[in-house]
Every structure is written in C-alpha cells, then in structure tokens.
Amino acid sequence: MSLNAPSLSGDEIRQKFLDFFSKRQHQILPSASLVPEDPTVLLTIAGMLPFKPIFLGQKKADYPRATTSQKCIRTNDIENVGRTARHHTFFEMLGNFSFGDYFKEQAIAWAWELSTKTFGLPPERIIVSVFENDDDAFAIWRDKIGISAHRIQRMGEDDNFWVSGPTGPCGPCSELYYDFHPELGDEKIDLEDDSRFIEFYNLVFMQYNRDIDGNLTPLANQNIDTGMGLERMAQILQKVPNNYETDLIYPIIQTAAEIAGIDYSKADEKTKISLKVIGDHVRSVVHMLADGITASNFGRGYILRRLIRRVIRHGRLLGIEGVFTPKVAETAIALAEKIYPNVRAKEINIIADLQREEEAFLKTLERGEKLLAEIIEKSQNKQISGVDAFTLYDTFGFPLELTQEIASEQGITVDTVAFDEEMKKQQERSKAAHETIDLTVQGSLDQLAEHIQATEFLGYDTAQTQARIEVLLVEGKTVESAEAGEKVQVILNKTPFYAESGGQIGDKGYLTGDNLLIRVEDVKKESSFFVHFGRIERGTVTQGDIVSAQIDRACRRRLQAHHTATHLLQAALKKIVDESISQAGSLVDFDRLRFDFNCSRPVTAQELQQIEEQINTWIAEAYDTHISTMALEDAKAKGAVAMFGEKYSAEVRVIDVPGVSMELCGGTHVKNTAEIGLFKIMSEAGISSGVRRIEAVAGPAILEYLNVREVVVKDLCDRFKVKPEEISDRITTLQSELKTTQKQAETLKQELAIALSEQLLEQAETVGEFKVLVSQIDGADANSLMSAAERLQQKIGEGGVILGSAVDGKVSLVAAFSPKIVKDKKLQAGKFIGEIAKICGGGGGGRPNLAQAGGRDPSKLKEALTTAKKQLLESL
Structure with missing residues (x-):
C-alpha cells in the first residue's frame, strides 16, 4: 500500500466512534490521566482501567453506558516498537462500556454496524474470533449478523478469554480482524499472520468472577468492555502499510527526518525503524509530561526517562547532533492539542523538561563511552x-x-x-x-469484599471510637483469633485512624478491649478498607470483637502541623520564587515534611530565607483553616490548587487558609495556623531534572531538630576550643591548612621520585642511536611517576623511558618517548603503555610522546616491566 490521502483522518475516526455510541445513549467521558487512581498500576494501560471500581462492584456507575477515547501507555513490548507495523508505547483506545445494561447480542450488533456502516469496511474483509466454548457469541455472529461459520474462528483461552489477573472479573471475548489480502481466500485462515490480518476491535463479555482457586461464578451484573485501536483503524482506512504512516504519527516522523536530513521514502529499513521509534516515543513523552509525570529513576518517572533516552539514542543513530527533541515535540503538541488541550497548556514545561533531559543525557552518553572503554580494557x-x-x-x-x-x-x-x-x-x-490490570489488591480482601462494608472513616472529627473487628489477618491470611506477640492486620467497620495517602503517613495509636492491647504502627487503605497494622501486646483478639480505637493524639498533632505547613510552603514558593511552581510529590511524617516541586533552577539562599520568614509570619498571624466539601468544578472556579496529574472525584475536600492558600486535599490539618508553632527549612536540593525538594520541620518536631544540632555544635566547640559563632572560621582555616599541607606533600613526592630517578640514569641501555630505560620506583604515585619519566626522557635524549610503581594495591605505569622514536619508529606511548597495562589487569593511554596507564594486580608489575623492556628493545 502507498501513502494515499486518508479517507478519514485520525480525528474524524475518533469523533465518529464517540458520536456513534453517543447516539445510542452512551455518555461521552473525557480521557482519564495517564497517572491512574489505581495504586497497583503505574500508568493507564487500557481503556477500562478508569472503570475498575465499577467492574469490581466497589462503586456505582454514574451512567449505565459510557464511551471514551482513552490515552494509554504500555512498555512491555518496547523492543517491538518501530519493528512491527502496529506496536506502540502510546496509543488511544476507543471504547464503549455497559455497566450491567446491554450484553453480547447488542455489543456484537453495534460493533458490526459501526465497522461496516459507519467506517465502511467491506463485510467480506472482516473475520471474527470467539472463545472456543462461547456458543452464544458464535451463534450471534452466525445467525444474527450472518457471517459464514467458517469465517468465525474459535480460539483458546490465551487468545479469547480476558482476565484481569489471577482473580476478579473476567470473561470470554470476541475480536474483529481486518483482512488485507482477501484474494488469498478463506479456506485456511491463520489470524496469527499479521502481514494479512489486523485485530482492530475487541469485545469483552465480562460475565464471571474468578476466585483464588480458579473457579468461575457468574457476576451479578454482566458488563461489556470493548476496545478499538485508533491507530489500527487509521491504518486500515488511510490505506497505509503500518500505523506509523498514518496522520496520527507520520508528521512527527517527518519532523525528525527533516532534522536528520533524511528522505523517509528513500530510507533503508534500519533508518525507518529509528524514525518510527522517535515518532512513537515522542507522543508518549509529550502526553506523560502534560499529565504531570516528571523524569526520575523510579516508577513512572523512570519509564518517562527511558523513553526520552531512547528517542535521543535513535536520533544519534540517525546522525543528529545536539538537542533536537523539543522541536520534534512541538509537532506532537500541535497534533494533540485539539483533543487534549492540556498538552498545549503545558507546552513551556514540556519543552523545558525535554531540553534539560536531553542535555543531561548527552553527558550521560559521554560517561557511557568512557565506561565502555574501561570494559574493553578488562x-x-x-x-x-x-x-x-x-x-x-x-x-x-x-x-x-x-x-x-x-x-x-x-x-x-x-x-x-x-x-x-x-x-x-x-x-x-x-x-x-x-x-x-490487577483488579484485586489482596487475595484475602477480594474474597471478603462481597461480605463486608467499606470502612467508615471518622478521623476528621474524632480521635476515638468503638468499632467492630470485621476482618483479622495474620501475614495476609484471615484468622479467627490471634494472641499476644503476634503481628496482625485489622479491618474495622469504622475508624478514627487516617490511612496513608496524599503523602501523609498513617496514624499510630491503640486498639483496646477487655485485657486487650494492640499497638497500631501503621494504617494503609486497600481498596475501600482501612488496614491497621500492629502487634498484640496484651491479651487475645477475635474476629467480631468490639474494641476501642484510639489514635495517638500527639502524633496526629505533628502530622497536622506538618501537613498544613506543606500548603503554606507551596503558597510561599509560588509567591517568592515562581507562580508556575507546582507540586510533584510530598511526604508528611511525624518528624519532618518533604515537598517536591517542579522548578528549573535551585532556590537561592536568600529566597529560602524569605520563604521561611513568610511562612512563620503566616503562622504568627493565626489564620483559621476552613475545611469544606464541594463540587470539583466549583473548587477550581474558586482557585483551589490541585496536584497536577492527580485524579479527583466529582466531590472534593478543600483546605482553605483565607488569603494564603487553597488546595484540594484529603489530609488532616490544624484548625489555626498558630497551632503549627514554628517552621524551619532543613535543606533544598535537586532530586531529578526539573524537580527540586525542600525538607523542613514544624511544630514539636523543631525542638528535636534543634536538640540534635545543639549536641553537634557543642561537640565542635569542645574539639576546636572556640565559641559557636567561631566554628565556621575555624573550619575554613583548617581546610586552608590541609590544602597547603597536601600540596607540600605532593611536591615532596615528586621531588623524591625525581631524586630517585636521577640514580636510574646509569641503568639506561643503548640500542643503536637510542637509549632505553625501564625501571620500577617504589612508592611513587601516578603524578610523581609522570614527572620523573618526563625528566628522565629529557636527560637521556633520543630514546624511551618506561616507569612503574605499585601503591595501595594499584599499579601505575608511564611511558615517555622522544620525538624521533614516535616519528621514525612509529611507536606511540599511549598505545604501547595501554597494551602493557593489560598484563596488570588494567589499561590506559595518552599522547604519542607521553602516556600513563593503570592496573589492579601489583603482583604482575615486574612481568609488565620486563615485557615492556623486551618489546621496546625489539622495536628499536
């Protein structure tokens, strides 16, 4: 197939899909962020992921039917990107969903109508597959739709039975394939032949629940989950040989090709692969950055950084020198902005982040080249x-x-x-x-989910309550009872304990009863349950017991002070440093707070002082903290700050310090800023490209912070016999004295090596018109050895000097050759000494006339020098 004008653009395909289902009472919902609410998945990897709580029965659907175009990221097949016709890291999944409404017959009928009528695919070019035991789907396709039985392929569980994980909702599926070569006939259809067939629409009939033993039971509600790959449908309708040459990606490829000075149509396959990788990955990178993900060395940040680096690598393979990703990204932004306006809104940040990452990685590549040289040597x-x-x-x-x-x-x-x-x-x-997509958080909880209610959280208003133990677990397994000394996990019907979320750690406290004491060390939220992690210190606990749940009020006050302080910190950063600063992460702990934020430069010492003073001023001015719940849109209209990329429900909790800060937050806070007491910044540093971190303390934790530093200061005063204010000057003086002493020691070492080397002149051997001196100088470091070799070479005139030494288990070797040896004998000091160093398990190099090398095996030094002398004499 050639690149003809598309019959339908990618944007038109997307809109026609959504319009088709909108007319059939489906609510069009916007794409969810690539940062999912589900903590078990790093990135949004499927169209159904945002509806996970509905499929699990944990949340009631706002609409019985929905349709979306969901942006997704998958990297499990990253090595196939660019090499096959349709593997991507970023793709859009068009989907229609039924939450207990219509089922197989309606889903199949609409899929057929959409494919053949709306998109105009010839019926004779469509092959369908069904699960091998799904007689219902087979009959619908054959009898209702009218497809010949031999064009309906029955396939096994690996291909046509959708599962979310080892347990949870699942069901058979039916897939629609497009046939690029119907002229080959349909007698022997092989759907694995991706040069002929492409799967473009998958219909999942979610009708079973699989338990921990693998048993299937019918769900109370039968659901429909479908997915049509936008890029695949674009390939079909635009009559191009692969997804990359559709209007969704090809303009990005063209931009990269222009930068590299390449004509894509005339390029070889290797070059095309690199261009396709750039086209695919840049789409991923742009959308990830737009959704608030920042490059780092862990989690989704690592995935982003890896994609950026692959783009840069392939650019280098194409011969592109210097920074180029921002320019390619501009094309991707232009392609996406109509459907995803947040991409254009974040353009400045996207371009800046790419610029920084590429510049940093180019330096990393240089380090990689150096490491490769070391690997080659060993x-x-x-x-x-x-x-x-x-x-x-x-x-x-x-x-x-x-x-x-x-x-x-x-x-x-x-x-x-x-x-x-x-x-x-x-x-x-x-x-x-x-x-x-793991739809179960923990096997034990999944089995119990249908039998117990979600935990009721009372912690905003009370610190103590009577509660019933709904579930008792030991090492993740449900038990009837547990005794003193055992570590347990407890789920209550209601709790005052805050569960770790939003950067704030879980509360500590106690569960008590008749002769019972459980010390709670942590609380986490798993699905809709609060899991209290603790140890039984006294008595026996049984499932169903009524206990008194009480948080540690002192610990809670510390958390409240630190959490409200993070809000004041963000407000101060915006006011003093840059209004565009946004939160990239946080930690609210008992003894400190940590606040990560997007900023392209370090915060100056003067700015940090101003921030600290401003926050303490707000604390002293005793602002009341107003907490309310309102509609998300109303909160945004009032100016509430949201964490970029975070997914929020329709109703949100707003923390408002009037005139200072207003944020969406589910954490616990002080009622008045005066309760914070004091605020002190401990450190500010960069943690990744474009992301800074401030660590600070507030409230009661400040006393501990100051006590630790008081001990250190007192110790230094005693050691140096100075006053606290004189410590800095005393350390500066000592550093200066140390540098002077080190320089003197280096000079003495070199003088000693030179003095020793003078005694070696009489050992020089004459070979024709040249002199050769090879010797060992014990105790000389690399610099001293270099000085000695240069001096000896000048003394002997035309000739070569090889010196070696072993210090602290490391070998140093130096070669100094006169100009005549280099010119007439074609000997190069760098290559010569590099080969000799391999004998000692090392390597090195340098200029033709002077070079040094190192090794790790001192026991081989004598052998190396003997070999060097032999080779040098033979060469001369």
Missing part, C-alpha cells in the same frame, strides 16, 4: 560480557549496535546471546509490572 577472551553490554544499554542508554561497533574496532566481540537473556529478563519484569 574484557577477557576478547569478548564483552552480555551483562556489561546490557548495563551499558539499560543504565547509560548505550545502544548495543554502538557497543558492537566500538568493540569491533578493538578486535573484540560482544556476547549477544547473554545480552538477549538479560533483555528477556527485563521484558518479563516489565510485562509483569505493566501488562496485567
């Missing part, structure tokens, strides 16, 4: 191990192809078999982390 049997090659690839973003190319220049190969094994291990880890 490589055994003239081969780089697969583990080393993969470390270069995964940690430094160094392409395997580049590792192989550089290694081959040194006559070294790469163990690609072991490299592939390491890659498979990583893919398996990635697949386990991203491919499955």
